Amino acid sequence: MRHAVGLLAALLAGQVAAQDDIASLKRLYEYDPAQPLDVQAKPLYERGGVKVEELSYASPKSGRATAYLVMPVEAGEKRVAVLFGHWGQGTKTEFLPEATLYARAGAVCLLVDNPWVRPAPWRRNLRQLEDPEGDREAFIQAVVDLRRAMDLLSARKDVDRERLAYVGHSYGAQWGAILSAVDGRLKAVVLMGGVPDSEAIWRDGTETGLVEYRERAPKDKQEAYLKAVAPTSAVFYVPHSTAPLLFQFARFEQYFDKPAMHRYYAAAKEPKRIEWYDTGHDLNDPAALANRARWLNSRVGLGSITPQLRTALEQP
Numbered sequence: 001m002r003h004a005v006g007l008l009a010a011l012l013a014g015q016v017a018a019q020d021d022i023a024s025l026k027r028l029y030e031y032d033p034a035q036p037l038d039v040q041a042k043p044l045y046e047r048g049g050v051k052v053e054e055l056s057y058a059s060p061k062s063g064r065a066t067a068y069l070v071m072p073v074e075a076g077e078k079r080v081a082v083l084f085g086h087w088g089q090g091t092k093t094e095f096l097p098e099a100t101l102y103a104r105a106g107a108v109c110l111l112v113d114n115p116w117v118r119p120a121p122w123r124r125n126l127r128q129l130e131d132p133e134g135d136r137e138a139f140i141q142a143v144v145d146l147r148r149a150m151d152l153l154s155a156r157k158d159v160d161r162e163r164l165a166y167v168g169h170s171y172g173a174q175w176g177a178i179l180s181a182v183d184g185r186l187k188a189v190v191l192m193g194g195v196p197d198s199e200a201i202w203r204d205g206t207e208t209g210l211v212e213y214r215e216r217a218p219k220d221k222q223e224a225y226l227k228a229v230a231p232t233s234a235v236f237y238v239p240h241s242t243a244p245l246l247f248q249f250a251r252f253e254q255y256f257d258k259p260a261m262h263r264y265y266a267a268a269k270e271p272k273r274i275e276w277y278d279t280g281h282d283l284n285d286p287a288a289l290a291n292r293a294r295w296l297n298s299r300v301g302l303g304s305i306t307p308q309l310r311t312a313l314e315q316p
Contacts, residue, residue: 022181022236022237022240025182025231025236025237026181026182028140028231029140029143029144029147029178029182029183031060031061031144031147031148032060033151035058035060036058037057037058037148037151037152037155038057038058038064039055039056039057039152040055040056040057040064041053041054041055041056041069042054042055044068046073048100048104049072049073049074049103049104050070050071050072050073050100050103050104051070051071051072051073052068052069052070052096052100053068053069053071054066054067054068055067055068055069056122057148057149057152058148059115059122059141059144059145059148060144060145060148061115061137061140061141061144061145062115062122062124062141063115063118063121063122063124064118064122065112065113065115065118065122065145065148065149066092066112066113066118066119066122067092067110067111067112067113067149068092068093068096068099068109068110068111069108069109069110069111070096070099070100070102070103070108070109070110070111071103071107071108071109071158072103072104072106072107072108075158076106076158077157077158078158078159078160079106079107079108079158079159079160079163079303080106080107080108080159080160080163080164080165080300080301080302080303081107081108081109081110081153081154081156081159081160081163081164081165082099082102082107082108082109082110082164082165082166082167082296083109083110083112083146083149083150083153083164083165083166083167084098084099084109084110084111084112084166084167084168084172085112085114085142085146085166085167085168085169085171085172085173085175085176086111086113086114086168086169086170086171086172087169087170087171087172087193087281088114088170088171090117090169091113091117092111092112092113093111094111094169095109095111095167095169096111098167098289098292099111101293102293102296102302102303105302105303105304106302106303106304107302107303108153108156108158108159110149110152110153112145112146112149114138114142114171114172115138115141115142115145116138124138124141126138128225129217129218129221129222129224129225132224132225132227132228132229133228135225135228135229136228136229136231136232139174139175139229139232140231140232142171142175143175143178143179143182143232146166146175146179147179147182147183150164150183150185150186154185161185162187163187163300163301164185164186164187164300165186165187165188165189165190165296165299165300166179166180166186166188166189166190166243167189167190167192167292167296168189168190168191168192168194169192169193169283170192170193170194170195170281172192173190173191173192173193173194173195173234174194174195174232174234176189176190176191176194177189177191177194177234177235177237177238177241177245178232178234178237180237180238180241180242180243180245181237181238181240181241181242182237184242186242186243187243187244187299187300188243188244188246188295188296188299188300189241189243189244189245189246190245190246190248190292190295190296191234191245191246191247191248192248192283192288192292193248193249193250193253193281193282193283194234194247194264195234195255195256195260195264196233196234196235196260196263196264196267197230197233197234197235197236198225198226198229198230198233199226200256200257200260200264201255201256202214202222202225202226203226204256204257204259204260205255205256205257206257207254207255210255234264235263235264235267238264238267238268238269239267239268239269240269241268241269244271244272244273244299245268245271245272245273246272246273246275246291246292246295247261247264247265247268247272247273247274247275248275248277248283248288248291248292249261249274249275249276249277250276250277250278250279250280250281250282250283251276251277251278251279252278252279252280253280253281254280254281255281273295275288275291290314
């Protein structure tokens, strides 16, 4: 970790990460894939040709990761799989409607809780300025647990390992940027409302509550926090992505500004695409869902085009 923090100091000074540099960052997210997943699942409900299971699996870092598995009722083989990462204040429920839409078309979807919203005793609360290193480790765990989620999906007989995709919002987008560089299994990645780094919010953000907090909080603690979480900055990973990236941004984003969005997109390598919506951070424009569905369908195929999916795909 000491080497990674030193490397980040150089990156923050404006240097481009070389392959050996990104290799150092990738080591933060290593784990033992041979360890048992120990999946524990129970039916939650079955409706409209889709069944949902509530499950948990062993985290290589701490406790167990909690998730929803959303899949077609009818048995099948070699389906596309979509992994979802929710926003910071949300839970795995954020993408349940979208995952249901894809499952009706034939996809298998896994929606994973971040460590700080899991039930006790597996919960790992964020403490921000009071424990920067603890937050960094929670962020790293979130990424590692998503890699484990890919292990879970890849082990299923009904999943095509060559058609794994990821959709993430806010914090979930940050994890997706990291996954795109550290795990070569993904074939398509959607980054919704993601930030290039914590500085974009902590130093440059203009949202009222954030500004008031920044004015009250000790400056040395703010700097310590930014330094601690710097190794998880998404902007360092997108230049090394092994998957095509779709960036979705809000024109009325309240937490970070357009220069940060453009800086982030500019750092990513091709193939990439950027889209804009007349929303805030929630990105709740139906066109955003439609564009995600179209883009995923073109990259990995979502399965049969159901009436519901066709409606989404035909949105302007």
